Amino acid sequence: MTSNLYQIFIRLNRDERVVISKFGEILLTKGIYVYTGRAQRNLKQRILRHFRKNKVKFWHIDYLSTLNSAKIILVKIFRDQELTECKLVERTMIQFKSQIPIKGFGASDCRTCSSHLIKIESTNLEGCHSYNC
Ligand SMILES: [Zn+2]
Numbered sequence: 001m002t003s004n005l006y007q008i009f010i011r012l013n014r015d016e017r018v019v020i021s022k023f024g025e026i027l028l029t030k031g032i033y034v035y036t037g038r039a040q041r042n043l044k045q046r047i048l049r050h051f052r053k054n055k056v057k058f059w060h061i062d063y064l065s066t067l068n069s070a071k072i073i074l075v076k077i078f079r080d081q082e083l084t085e086c087k088l089v090e091r092t093m094i095q096f097k098s099q100i101p102i103k104g105f106g107a108s109d110c111r112t113c114s115s116h117l118i119k120i121e122s123t124n125l126e127g128c129h130s131y132n133c
Helices: 043-051 060-065 085-095
Strands: 005-012 016-020 024-028 031-038 070-078 117-120
Touching (some): 005 043, 005 085, 016 060, 031 060, 043 060, 085 117
Antiparallel strands (some): 005 031
16 A cells, blocks of 8 residues: 655746635745645546646645646655655655745645645755655
8 A cells, every 4th residue: 555645846937816715816926836635546647637737626736736827847756654744744844945825725624734735935956856855
């Protein structure tokens, strides 16, 4: 069994306003976002879905990933069974200078994090392909 835990790094090339019923109109500022998720079953399908621009918006992250100005620049898969989405978010926030752009975004089923989508300040992802990154 695998943990099916993943992160997608999305670069947003300009400021965008999106409307999500739960939040109203929100401003997503240009920069790099990291979304941490878990696929219950088919990890490959889930990740490929994130790349599709044309889809019914189901998850919060879909509102960001379907923007024409948004581009997935890195996908990371984690096989550590002990690792949870929340721990991974926490670790990533420490590693990169980060902020939470929208409280409650992409963490509807999580009671401990304020979001599973973070925005990182660093644009230097060099060496970011390793497991520990
Ligand atoms: Zn969490």
